[in-house]
Amino acid sequence: MSDNGRSRIPSSEEVSLALRRCWQPVARLQDLEHGPQRAVLLGEALAVFLTESGEPAVVADRCAHRGASLSMGEVRGESLQCPYHGWEWAGRDGACTRIPSLSDQAQIPPGARIPAFPVRKQWGMVWTVLEEPLTGLPSLPWFDAEEWTWGHGAPFELPVSFGVMIENFRDVAHFAFVHQATMGAMPEVVEPLEPERDGFEVTLHRMMRTGEGAEEVWGSTREVRYHLIAPNLTAVQMFTTGAERCLVHVARAIGPTESAHYWVSGFTEDFDECSLEESIEAEARIYAEDLPIISAVEPRELSLHPGSELNTLADRFTLAYREAFTEFVSRALETRSAQPR
Ligand code: FES
Ligand SMILES: [Fe+2]
Known part of the structure; x- marks a missing residue:
């Protein structure tokens, strides 16, 4: 991309690809206290929620069973429950943790999983990134969030x-x-x-x-x-x-x-x-x-x-x-x- 140290002008598609490596805010923590939220990041619909232990989580806003919107569901422990048939998906890694229609949970299909994304908290917001981040979260050394x-x-x-x-x-x-x-x-x-x-x-x-x-x-x-x-x-x-x-x-x-x-x-x-x-x-x-x-x-x-x-x-x-x-x-x-x- 660089030519003799100068950056050439990227296309719109290149900008979108590059921004997949940028940490971006997807919700305010104060809003998540009322339940899961939907946020679209570079065309990808995400469900953002706080698990019962208070950890923020970001997963795809699409149930792998029949495609319902998970952000319309409810938090169950450390998982998000789909509003359609109640399947539960772990906030940590997107693994399916429960299928209510099965009497034996050992029958959960192997590899049943939805995409889960990295999560950070900063300045009262939840941040995520779609691919390997190019940098850490942005920091402002002069703004001391503990003191201000x-x-x-x-x-x-x-x-x-x-x-x-x-x-x-x-x-x-x-x-x-x-x-x-x-x-x-x-x-x-x-x-x-x-x-x-x-x-x-x-x-x-x-x-x-x-x-x-x-x-x-x-x-x-x-x-x-x-x-x-x-x-x-x-x-x-x-x-x-x-x-x-x-x-x-x-x-x-x-x-x-x-x-x-x-x-x-x-x-x-x-x-x-x-x-x-x-x-x-x-x-x-x-x-x-x-x-x-x-x-x-x-x-x-x-x-x-x-x-x-x-x-x-x-x-x-x-x-x-x-x-x-x-x-x-x-x-x-x-x-x-x-x-x-
Ligand atoms: S669509 Fe989510 S549980 Fe069926
Ligand atoms: Fe202005």
Whole structure:
């Protein structure tokens, strides 16, 4: 995939194959307390649930008996019971553990099993990956989930690839146009941006120049640091007077042109400008301004070809993200040929 160290532009199919090696969020833990959930990851329907011992599990959302949707079923011990004929499937490895219609459970067909996927918990979410992961879970060393106060906003879905939304999150040139109602009159002119890319990570340090009426959203924030980890995480660390706030956004590819988004708002112990609920509510209003614009963007997939769209100096961070994204895809594909399907 690499040619003299430069990554060539991947096709849509190549992007989808590469993302099979990316950890992606499939549910919030708080939602699983009410029962199993269905999540589609790169076209694969998954059933996500918490076993009775509280361990998260991800299996195919398709019963191997007659194809019922397992996410409509119920948790039984460490297994998920199919809603159709009650067969039970282990969360750990997808093995069939019980067939109620058999008087002798020794008659369970040998090898009766559905696909089960690796599972991790982080930031109140369950994450999974469809093939051998290229990297570990994304980590943000500055965001100490044990120490900070944080909580989730309402997840949402978009009819565009997740990259389109990741770009919006840290695109500072749209504030003056999309966010006047929440951020006040922001300056239109963007100073020369100097993003720094290190492999899949891109950071950008910026002094905030807010306009009239921006205090409600920005409070005493005067400095921000954007931290992006390609392909599917973007975050902003906000430095206020004597404290820090953050917004962490992670996304899942439902398919090439559909995506699911989860976000966490938080702050350090010394932050006293608003409550967690108020902080989440303020971020939700900002997202609500973005979503109609982003939902109507064309093309619905991220444009990775440098010449396919017009760019200016204010788009340097966007271009750095696209380079990091392309590098992820290249590296994932380079080492994928030996992967089992
Ligand atoms: S379809 Fe699942 S038990 Fe029959
Ligand atoms: Fe925005």
